[in-house]
Amino acid sequence: MKVLLFGGRGFMGQQFLQIYPDAVVPSADIADPAAVAGVLDREKPDVVINAAGKTGTPNVDWCEDHKLETMHANVLGPIVLAEECGKRGIYWVHLSSGCIYEGDNGGRGFAETDETNFTGSFYSRSKALCERAIREFPGILILRLRMPFDGSSHPKNLITKLAKYARVNDEENSITCLTDFLEATKKLIERRATGIYNMVNEGTISPYRIMELYQEIVDPSHSFEHLPLPAQSQVTKVGRSNCILATGKLKGEGIQMRPIEDAVKSALLEFKKSSSAK
Numbered sequence: 642m643k644v645l646l647f648g649g650r651g652f653m654g655q656q657f658l659q660i661y662p663d664a665v666v667p668s669a670d671i672a673d674p675a676a677v678a679g680v681l682d683r684e685k686p687d688v689v690i691n692a693a694g695k696t697g698t699p700n701v702d703w704c705e706d707h708k709l710e711t712m713h714a715n716v717l718g719p720i721v722l723a724e725e726c727g728k729r730g731i732y733w734v735h736l737s738s739g740c741i742y743e744g745d746n747g748g749r750g751f752a753e754t755d756e757t758n759f760t761g762s763f764y765s766r767s768k769a770l771c772e773r774a775i776r777e778f779p780g781i782l783i784l785r786l787r788m789p790f791d792g793s794s795h796p797k798n799l800i801t802k803l804a805k806y807a808r809v810n811d812e813e814n815s816i817t818c819l820t821d822f823l824e825a826t827k828k829l830i831e832r833r834a835t836g837i838y839n840m841v842n843e844g845t846i847s848p849y850r851i852m853e854l855y856q857e858i859v860d861p862s863h864s865f866e867h868l869p870l871p872a873q874s875q876v877t878k879v880g881r882s883n884c885i886l887a888t889g890k891l892k893g894e895g896i897q898m899r900p901i902e903d904a905v906k907s908a909l910l911e912f913k914k915s916s917s918a919k
């Protein structure tokens with residue numbers, strides 16, 4: 642299977658290279674139709690993965706001041722891919738985000754069919770707008786992940802991020818273990834699944850609980866405090882989504898990601914091992 646991976650040099654792109662080490666990684670701008678058409682016609686891939694996009698550096702606050710760049714990569718680019726892959730009948734995979742919802746949907750969690758309800762940041766609005774634009778076309782697998790984590794020291798790993806904060810909130814959230822995500826995604830791609838999938842672990846956890854476990858497993862001297870939700874606006878430029886996603890659709894495929902505490906604990910053990918080896 643020949644895989645073409647856009648955004649292969651980024652955080653998520655590097656994850657995909659772990660499961661598809663032979664993937665071709667072009668440097669084309671995904672929002673440039675001629676460049677995308679050229680790559681598709683030259684490489685003739687079986688599967689295209691779009692891990693390109695703007696998430697902002699150091700965080701999504703960046704997108705507030707770079708709306709054109711964000712729109713170009715997160716909305717225009719995927720629309721170009723939908724057109725160019727669609728014309729050629731090429732199956733493709735898009736990385737979306739679960740940060741397009743707020744709340745727990747009355748305890749049920751948000752399903753793939755629920756309309757989005759979080760509009761607090763331009764980043765989230767760009768991701769929701771993109772989903773709306775491409776979801777009606779056939780041949781596209783849309784994966785929603787949230788606050789991805791693993792046992793690495795990568796600055797985009799949720800655990801690395803939380804460990805740097807003096808205060809963290811105690812809101813229950815659905816989050817994504819990258820190891821489980823990759824395993825589940827590989828299965829979906831093998832089956833050529835299409836449509837939207839919530840790609841989060843079973844159950845919920847809060848950033849505060851993750852840091853309690855960090856203290857227990859990685860560093861007993863680590864100190865942090867509780868950040869009440871209303872005070873979050875003092876430390877971020879724009880709102881952040883806190884939400885719970887339903888996992889029934891993925892389970893209906895016979896695919897299940899581990900219970901979240903188990904996945905966090907094993908990532909923390911790996912994190913401890915790699916940081917003490919340094």
Ligand SMILES: NC(=O)c1ccc[n+]([C@@H]2O[C@H](COP(=O)([O-])OP(=O)(O)OC[C@H]3O[C@@H](n4cnc5c(N)ncnc54)[C@H](OP(=O)(O)O)[C@@H]3O)[C@@H](O)[C@H]2O)c1
Pocket residue numbers: 647648649650651652653654668669670671672692693694695696697713714718736737738739768786787788789797
């Ligand atoms: N990281 C997360 O927490 C998270 C969570 C949920 C969903 N996602 C989604 O996953 C995708 C990848 O995120 P990431 O965290 O891996 O971001 P990243 O580390 O910034 O990587 C994105 C990659 O895309 C490239 N890129 C940006 N605009 C492009 C364009 N117009 N054409 C081609 N390549 C372009 C970037 O290259 P340059 O650096 O040269 O711009 C970079 O190599 C995004 O769609 C994001 O919304 C990420």
